[in-house]
Amino acid sequence: MSSDFEVAYEEWLYSLMTKETNPRVRARIEHGLEHGTLEFLRSVWFPVMKNFNHLQPEWEVRDFHNGYRYLDLAYMPGNGVKGGIEIQGYGPHARDLDVRRFKDLCWRHCLLTLDDWIFLPIAYLSIKDEPKRCQQLVLSFMGKFMATDVPPSLNWLEAETVRYARHIIRPFAPSELAAHLRITDHHARRILHSLMNQQVVYVASGTQRYRTYSLRT
16 A cells, blocks of 8 residues: 555545444444455555545445345435445356346346446456556546536636546547537647646657547546
């Protein structure tokens, strides 16, 4: 763990424990977060978000049978919106997943979707092998909740470019941005050049002529 992450993580857990009133959830947090969840927070979430605001581990939800299920992480920024993040492991239990457990997993995802959760399942192997790609995924996920959260110094076209970049995972070309903003390719390149100077985007491909851009993490 980096020192910044460790300090923020311990403060976050302490704050959660002082506020948690549900004994089931409290016991699960006291037991410790799963290894996959911890790796996600360390390698993916914290490097891009720099905090754990509105993030709740072991979030309790009801199922069809009036029992309890727990999300690895719930993102609850308020205003009735809610996002669920689950880390999908790949051990013997996953490879040998039987029919009953597979059906149960599908039902779980269906119920969350029908209950208006924005659901984000991430494979543990992707966290280990492709952390940068997962960071871009998280930025796109957060874009669903933070569409207006852009630096105040940006003009409206630059701000809309940031929102656009947050909603896609892959690098994008100036022509794609131009089509989205309904401006010329030349104008789109000027906007991207300005955002590069402000350290908001970077060149993902191209040398003499820049071809694609990505949002900085």
